[in-house]
Amino acid sequence: MATGGNNLYVPREIIIEILRRLPVKSLVRFRAVCKDWRNLLKSPSFIKEHYHHSIHKNPLLVFHVYNRNSIYSPLCSLRYEKETVKAERILEMDSLRRVRRLIGSSNGLLCVALDCEKDDTADPLLLLNPATREISQVPRSTEDEDCSYCYYGFGYSPVVRDYKIVRIHSAGARTNIRRMNSHNIWVEGADVYSLRTGSWKEVCFRNIISASGLYNPVAVNGNIFWIAREPKRYVIICFHLGMEMELFEVIPIPCSNYLPLNRSCVLDAYENKLVLIHEYHELEVPQYTFIDLWVLEEVSGRPYEQRWGWSKKYSITPNRPSLHPIRLWRNEIVCTNGSDPIVLFHVTADNELKKFHTSLSKAEVYEHGFFFYAESLVSMCDTDLE
Amino acid sequence: MSSSVEAITVLSSDGDEFKITVSAAKLSKPLNWMLEDVCFSDDCDEVPTIEVNSKTLVKVIEYCEKHAPRANSGASDSDAEELKKWDIEFMKMDVKDILFHILMAANYLHMEGLYDLACQTAADLMKGMTVSQIRKIFHIKNDFSSEEQEQLRRQHPGCSFD
Numbered sequence: 001m002a003t004g005g006n007n008l009y010v011p012r013e014i015i016i017e018i019l020r021r022l023p024v025k026s027l028v029r030f031r032a033v034c035k036d037w038r039n040l041l042k043s044p045s046f047i048k049e050h051y052h053h054s055i056h057k058n059p060l061l062v063f064h065v066y067n068r069n070s071i072y073s074p075l076c077s078l079r080y081e082k083e084t085v086k087a088e089r090i091l092e093m094d095s096l097r098r099v100r101r102l103i104g105s106s107n108g109l110l111c112v113a114l115d116c117e118k119d120d121t122a123d124p125l126l127l128l129n130p131a132t133r134e135i136s137q138v139p140r141s142t143e144d145e146d147c148s149y150c151y152y153g154f155g156y157s158p159v160v161r162d163y164k165i166v167r168i169h170s171a172g173a174r175t176n177i178r179r180m181n182s183h184n185i186w187v188e189g190a191d192v193y194s195l196r197t198g199s200w201k202e203v204c205f206r207n208i209i210s211a212s213g214l215y216n217p218v219a220v221n222g223n224i225f226w227i228a229r230e231p232k233r234y235v236i237i238c239f240h241l242g243m244e245m246e247l248f249e250v251i252p253i254p255c256s257n258y259l260p261l262n263r264s265c266v267l268d269a270y271e272n273k274l275v276l277i278h279e280y281h282e283l284e285v286p287q288y289t290f291i292d293l294w295v296l297e298e299v300s301g302r303p304y305e306q307r308w309g310w311s312k313k314y315s316i317t318p319n320r321p322s323l324h325p326i327r328l329w330r331n332e333i334v335c336t337n338g339s340d341p342i343v344l345f346h347v348t349a350d351n352e353l354k355k356f357h358t359s360l361s362k363a364e365v366y367e368h369g370f371f372f373y374a375e376s377l378v379s380m381c382d383t384d385l386e
Numbered sequence: 387m388s389s390s391v392e393a394i395t396v397l398s399s400d401g402d403e404f405k406i407t408v409s410a411a412k413l414s415k416p417l418n419w420m421l422e423d424v425c426f427s428d429d430c431d432e433v434p435t436i437e438v439n440s441k442t443l444v445k446v447i448e449y450c451e452k453h454a455p456r457a458n459s460g461a462s463d464s465d466a467e468e469l470k471k472w473d474i475e476f477m478k479m480d481v482k483d484i485l486f487h488i489l490m491a492a493n494y495l496h497m498e499g500l501y502d503l504a505c506q507t508a509a510d511l512m513k514g515m516t517v518s519q520i521r522k523i524f525h526i527k528n529d530f531s532s533e534e535q536e537q538l539r540r541q542h543p544g545c546s547f548d
Contacts, residue, residue: 008482008486008487008490009525010486010489010490010524011490014489014490014493014505015524017501017505018489018505018508018509018512019509020505021505021506021509022509022512022513023513026512026513026514026515029516029517030517030520031538032517032530032535032538033517033520033521033524033526033528034521034526034527034528034529034530035529035530036526036529037526
């Protein structure tokens, strides 16, 4: 190896090792160092390595703060300190002032819906990378007209290497309520936007027409999952992003004995699988909250339609009444207890409890609107990231 | 090797002799292999050379001696906290003058902990640097044409490329 003097030549592998640890803001600037660095910083393998480091080093929960008078972007991330949690704005840009809600987060890209000018038109959508400040407007589609309410999902498919937005059109106020109730038709359309092709495409929604109240979209391993209500039960709706024939699938939930209990289930990702966190109470001991963590797995050897199976990872009874799970975070279940301003409780698998105070008021934050985020170099011009 | 030996002598690439305790030397895989292969007893004349200059080797040995007790026995949280603070103090050094040498020594000696620490320190130092400062410390020539530079400026307004 080289020794002595100040003219030390640092090998490329070590330079890459250092660059992996740099924040995106610096790397964007360092594209101008030389051609070799520019190409390196654009290469999918480096972007992937950097993102893995970023997930490990600085994982964040992002959410949207409702504040009509805000002069900044309402997108925030949670920063944990010893006993408190602070909300920090992740990007201050004029074009984001009209953000109405956060739809999803994937590999450092966020999908947001903006305030709509007209009531009967679908919300305009944006894709953005807050770290590189890249923003891309999602084109409108012909389905946008005559659409009063939509459910959304956003995710990445490693199979087709593409980011997609799924939109499910709810029959909403326009349709005759009596007809809807008698036939249980709540969904009247669905379409998918592909970042790679830059266009929308209608997809078959036949098996989810009776689903309503979809919430908590989670993208895992090339699928998007929601919790939804059907006339007599709660179900999981799954959309396969990577399949040639993009399609919806309905999966029963494991804890149906206790349902319907309004929004007592939360979805999240855990080790690249879907988890369902179920909170319930027993009549004999109403003062206790019980929380079960279920994992959805594909069981081999079963027919295709029955390939999904739930397995219970663990059950806990936090020593504190009325906790509502909202998210899984670094293997801890994040709960709220209804207090205002919001207090977050983290429950570990060993039933330990940590408490964090926030300055967020209940009215500002949608409890099912938290998404996992880590900054990345992923660009919307080149979607080749696995 | 003889279990009675507690410290060994090594030579730096400049030819200076250094003592390092056996438990500290074990933090490095190549040194550990050396310990297993070579007989280190009091009357053994063989002194292995480590291809690291004296200035760097002093620092590397200092790191090893500090970290060895914890690596060998495991430590409490308060010890870990103390060690973290020590690492920060230890890493207060000039990038070109010594940090890059430490980085390469850690890589060559397969010392994961020190390598990770040195990479992170280098990253923290580089984070706020300008493009021309980066070129200077890595001896990189700007190979963009003036048109390409202009294009980069347009793509990233607000960023300084000098």
